[in-house]
Structure formats: structure tokens, C-alpha cells
Amino acid sequence: MDQKNWKVEKQPDWYIKAVKKTITELPGGYAEAAEWLGVTENSLFNRLRADGDQVFPMGWVAVLEKAGNTNFVSHAVAKAAGGVFVPVPDDLEEIENADINQRLLEALEQVSAYSKQVRDAISDGVVERHEKEAIEQDLYQVISKLQEHSTLVYQIFCKPEKVNAPSCSSGRSIATKSLCGESIA
Known part of the structure; x- marks a missing residue:
């Protein structure tokens, strides 16, 4: 691969x-981001040029996502790696059944949006590039919301059990694993 x-x-x-x-998405935009990071706005612009020699550090992204309560970069990184980003709330003990059910309702709404995108795209017999991108975005959202729902269900309702994890050390090691209805023989 060449350097360019x-x-x-x-x-x-x-x-x-x-x-x-x-x-x-931050209320103060670039000015607020610069303030959070302790840098100038020009520093941000310089690091966001496609042809620039500077890069935007992932540590800065973590700060800005937390400040804005967003996950845009996390989702983009997961998609680029062929995966799905599944946000999990910081305090699982404050999650109620209604919150879990809300995730499922959001997933079902995304399924509906996905279905409509597919129907619209195939109505003329050809799926164009922009239609494919829209379908893929909706599909990603469906998968992400369903995975978020199931993750919360398992993390909240499956009690962790102690299991032997011999590969962790030369002796016996105890780790926890959520087994939800399974028993260890």
C-alpha cells in the first residue's frame, strides 16, 4: 500500500x-468542543481536514461524546469494523422494565422504517446507491436497538455465576459469567 x-x-x-x-451536536458547537478539550477552534479544524497532516485523537472523541451524550463516532467505528455498537447505561441498577421495553419499541419502530426503505427502493425494480445507503443505515439501527434491548435483558435479569477460568492463571481462577438458566456441570 502506498503512503498516500x-x-x-x-x-x-x-x-x-x-x-x-x-x-x-454540542449546544455550543466548535466553541464548546474547544473549551471541553482545552484547545483552540483552529486546532479542531486543523485536525478535521481530510488532507491534513494532523489527526483527531480518539481520547478527544471520548470526551466530546460524553459531553454531548452522543455515540456517533462509536457507531461509525463499529460499522467500519463490520460490527454494531451497543450502548449500555452506566448504572444498570437504575434501569426499569419500562426502560427495557422502550428499547424494544424503538427497535420495532426501526424495523418499520427499514421495511419502508426497502419497499420504496425496490418499487422501481432498481436499488440505487443512495437507497442502498439508506437501507443499510436503517438495518444498522434495527440491529443496534435489538442488541441493546437483549443486552439489557441479560445484564439485568441473568444472575452472574462463578465459573472456573483456568486460562487466566496457572492455578484455578474464579470469574463471573452470566449464564441465565444454564447450570455448570
Whole structure:
């Protein structure tokens, strides 16, 4: 791989777009982001140029996502890796059944949006690039919401059990694993 292509992959377009969205979702935009990070706005702009020689650090992303209560970059990184980002609340003990059911309702709404995107896209017999992108975005949201729902169900309602984890050390090691209805023989 030549160096020019490597530089593009060092900070891909999808990453820059997700960081910019994270910043613009802050009430104070770039000014607020600069304040959170203790840098100038120019420093932010310099690190978000596609052809620049500086990069936007992931540590900064973590600060801005927490400040704005967003996950745009986390979702973008997961999608680029072929996975799905599943946000889990910090304090699971404050999650109620209604919160878990709300996640399921949101997933069902996403299934409906996905279904409509597919119907609209195939109505003329051809799925165009922009239609494919919209379908993939809705599908990602469906998967993410369903995974978030099931993760909460298992984390809250499956009691952790102690299991032997011999690969962790030379002797016996005890770890916890959520087994939900399974027993260890």
C-alpha cells in the first residue's frame, strides 16, 4: 500500500464526518468542543481536514461524546469494523422494565422504517446507491436497538455465576459469567 492511501486510511472520511457531527451536536458547537478539550477552534479544524497532516485523537472523541451524550463516532467505528455498537447505561441498577421495553419499541419502530426503505427502493425494480445507503443505515439501527434491548435483558435479569477460568492463571481462577438458566456441570 502506498503512503498516500495509508494517510487517507489513517483518518478516513467516515471518521471525520462522525467527529464533525459529534461537535455540531454540542449546544455550543466548535466553541464548546474547544473549551471541553482545552484547545483552540483552529486546532479542531486543523485536525478535521481530510488532507491534513494532523489527526483527531480518539481520547478527544471520548470526551466530546460524553459531553454531548452522543455515540456517533462509536457507531461509525463499529460499522467500519463490520460490527454494531451497543450502548449500555452506566448504572444498570437504575434501569426499569419500562426502560427495557422502550428499547424494544424503538427497535420495532426501526424495523418499520427499514421495511419502508426497502419497499420504496425496490418499487422501481432498481436499488440505487443512495437507497442502498439508506437501507443499510436503517438495518444498522434495527440491529443496534435489538442488541441493546437483549443486552439489557441479560445484564439485568441473568444472575452472574462463578465459573472456573483456568486460562487466566496457572492455578484455578474464579470469574463471573452470566449464564441465565444454564447450570455448570
